[in-house]
Amino acid sequence: MQKETLCLGLLSLGPRSGYEIKQMFEGPLSDFYSLSFGTIYPTLNSLQADKYVSCKQHSQSKKPDKKVYTITKKGMELMKDNLLGDASSYIRSGNFGDQIKSEFFLLLLFSKYLPKETMNTVLNERVLYLRQKLEQFNYDGPVPGNLDAIRNEKSVSFIRGLASALIETGLSYMEKNRGKLS
Amino acid sequence: MQKETLCLGLLSLGPRSGYEIKQMFEGPLSDFYSLSFGTIYPTLNSLQADKYVSCKQHSQSKKPDKKVYTITKKGMELMKDNLLGDASSYIRSGNFGDQIKSEFFLLLLFSKYLPKETMNTVLNERVLYLRQKLEQFNYDGPVPGNLDAIRNEKSVSFIRGLASALIETGLSYMEKNRGKLS
DNA sequence: GATTATATATATCATTCTGATATACATACG
DNA sequence: CGTATGTATATCAGAATGATATATATAATC
Structure with missing residues (x-):
């Protein structure tokens, strides 16, 4: 699954920062999939540049700003299109499929x-x-x-x-x- | 698992070419692990350079030479050492472990x-x-x-x-x- | 008998992804 | 009061993949 589709999908469950997306991969998703910071942050930046997500910067005194991303209408459409287009290719994946x-x-x-x-x-x-x-x-x-x-x-x-x-x-x-x- | 240990382990089951190792990944091992040609061939070359495997070139008229690799005594030792050293780190892998x-x-x-x-x-x-x-x-x-x-x-x-x-x-x-x- | 597809066989390489590291402050713990 | 862990973003060297190149044999299709 493209990293863009995946990040959009996770953001569809609610606005989140890159750090929080990583927490999902290390928590509830840890047994099924993972992406590294080196993938997550650049992906969010490019999604933002293309208006698939919007970003609100929450300045927190002395920590780095928390950048909370929200999926846009355009982003929802891209995600749904990608899921629909690629659905059939994921059938042979998973336990006893590829990538294991x-x-x-x-x-x-x-x-x-x-x-x-x-x-x-x-x-x-x-x-x-x-x-x-x-x-x-x-x-x-x-x-x-x-x-x-x-x-x-x-x-x-x-x-x-x-x-x-x-x-x-x-x-x-x-x-x-x-x-x-x- | 290091690609070296894995290739040595597969060669311990009998002499094989890089192409045949790839066939194992696409056949009986396809549900558990995979390595690409881009990893297999350079690995075999470096294993050979360090005398962990020996290589016999079977010239076949007009096809590219089939390079059949055989694990050496030194290679068997390295493989066993690596397996023993890393065994505990593989416990939390597999179905419902990392890398899925x-x-x-x-x-x-x-x-x-x-x-x-x-x-x-x-x-x-x-x-x-x-x-x-x-x-x-x-x-x-x-x-x-x-x-x-x-x-x-x-x-x-x-x-x-x-x-x-x-x-x-x-x-x-x-x-x-x-x-x-x- | 010609054409097309698949299989054998090695090799390289751009692109992608990870895992490590850098930076910086906060909080908890003994 | 130092040490470890947590929050938060970012970058990058190194590793691995997936695609492509090359060359031939064989099997299938028409």
Whole structure:
């Protein structure tokens, strides 16, 4: 997905600064996508230059000005057009589609070159990690800051439910079949 | 995972050319990782310069020479050292770890901006795509070329079983809950 | 039998993106 | 009172991709 479409989409959920967009990628979106500051800031600047977003500078005494971007009508149109135009190309993406780079699977692939105790520890920690992820996806309490907008989306509930189901499957598979690795 | 470690790991399964390594990424590894020619060829050259692999040139009349690389003892050691040193950092990767970029999830996130019929078609095609993937992972017949080495790995059976279980979960979740999206 | 598409095989490179770093002040903690 | 962490924007070297170039063989289509 083009970085422009993605930034516009996130801004459609409410006005935000570049820093806050980054927080979304490190918070609720961290398991699905990410963009770096080096991409976010230039993208916002170019979107602003082309009037797809407007910017209000909130001067805060001694911190750098907080630049809060708001999507414009023109921006909404561009976002919708791009989504519609590219929708079909995203069908074969995601879990078991393109762009996945799973270092954990690579580690499993080469596990025979690692000492058994090491692999045992790794698998134990992986299980702990997945349990933690599961809790995270099942947690329904309040989230800090302005990250509520994204949590309250209907689609986000759907995605979290899916993620939760997938992790549970992965966990029980790992627990039942880890013996087959060595 | 460093590209060097990865290429060495793949060469540990048997001697191969750069083109054949790429075939592994486009075949059995396509759902887990990928490297481009622009990375593979320079990596092999530098591995050869440092004696981690040896190279035998098979001249084939009028095609460009096929350069078949074989991992050396020094290369095996480097690979094992790297795997051991970095193993713990791969625990939090993979499905629901870092480096995932799922455009399909992004599309779901912004699905409210798409016409209902479009989303309906997209979800139908996604289901078809996942069914196809499932078949692919469950297929146990022969594979063409030299891609058998990787299929016969114990770890690959484990991974394929996991992938298969995950896709099944994803499929039934989608079928049961797709109504919640609109 | 001619044409077109696909596969084999290596290599390069502009463009893109990341990850690190710079800058600067605020706040919390022991 | 120093140290670590958080807010906030910005830039840039280095890495990786995706496209393209080159050259030939083979299979499919017409």
